[in-house]
Amino acid sequence: MPSIGRLNYLEFLPSPSAAARPRGALVLLHAFPLNARMWEPQRVLADAGWRVIVPQFRGMDGGERVQPVTSIDDFAGDVIDLVDALHIEDAVFCGLSMGGYVAFAIFRHAPRYLRALVLADTRPQADSPEGIAGRKKMLALLREKGAAAVPIVADEMLPKLLGATTMRERPDVVERVRSLILANSGEAIAGAVTAMMTREDSTPSLSTIHCPTLIIVGAEDTLTAPSASEDMQRQIPGSELVVVPAAGHLSNLEQPDAFNAAVSRFLEHKV
Ligand code: MLT
Numbered sequence: 001m002p003s004i005g006r007l008n009y010l011e012f013l014p015s016p017s018a019a020a021r022p023r024g025a026l027v028l029l030h031a032f033p034l035n036a037r038m039w040e041p042q043r044v045l046a047d048a049g050w051r052v053i054v055p056q057f058r059g060m061d062g063g064e065r066v067q068p069v070t071s072i073d074d075f076a077g078d079v080i081d082l083v084d085a086l087h088i089e090d091a092v093f094c095g096l097s098m099g100g101y102v103a104f105a106i107f108r109h110a111p112r113y114l115r116a117l118v119l120a121d122t123r124p125q126a127d128s129p130e131g132i133a134g135r136k137k138m139l140a141l142l143r144e145k146g147a148a149a150v151p152i153v154a155d156e157m158l159p160k161l162l163g164a165t166t167m168r169e170r171p172d173v174v175e176r177v178r179s180l181i182l183a184n185s186g187e188a189i190a191g192a193v194t195a196m197m198t199r200e201d202s203t204p205s206l207s208t209i210h211c212p213t214l215i216i217v218g219a220e221d222t223l224t225a226p227s228a229s230e231d232m233q234r235q236i237p238g239s240e241l242v243v244v245p246a247a248g249h250l251s252n253l254e255q256p257d258a259f260n261a262a263v264s265r266f267l268e269h270k271v
Pocket of ligand 1: 096098196
């Protein structure tokens, strides 16, 4: 994986037969506790002329032993540094779940970089007290068991990340997600947990988002329910909402065709 400064990233190139005119940059921001490779099913978006850049948040996926980040704003700062280093002036930022928290932070701190937003299976609110209690339990497990905690985290997270249909019918997707989780060190997971539980509430900024915005949610998402996405749509002026059937929280991996169709339609007609 290429790297610039502190950040590894993937760049998806168009297939040789694609001859679309250049459309700009599309930056895909990954979920917790996964890594940039969760966006592999979105490679095809490059064929429509988008320069698809996929940062891997600092410390995730083993990589070299960089100090993991412990704030969402730092993840956002890394992404902006990468975008600058690649001489990208503005981009469509597409964040799924934790990636969405990072997209909100980019909007709050550096809105000029945003040409459009795709917010998938994410929410603007900070963690609730119950959410923080759950995060603290995970941190305690990681502190107590170190690397041995990672498979336990994977077992706990899989039925939350994936919808009931995927859990029942798609063992290949379940195993793919498990392997993405197992690629992370306990330290990196703990860093991301700390970042998420200390993140700011982005709800007050929603009404000030004026770039084209698409919201996507899996119909079977239990972590960020479709009703939360409906709320978000009401608060972001002019935003659109697409509910992906038979998908849980990782809608891009569970139903890539429907996810890609929604994003492609948005990029083609709204950006
Ligand atoms: C994610 O998918 O990034 C996480 O579920 C987000 C979270 O735990 O808040």
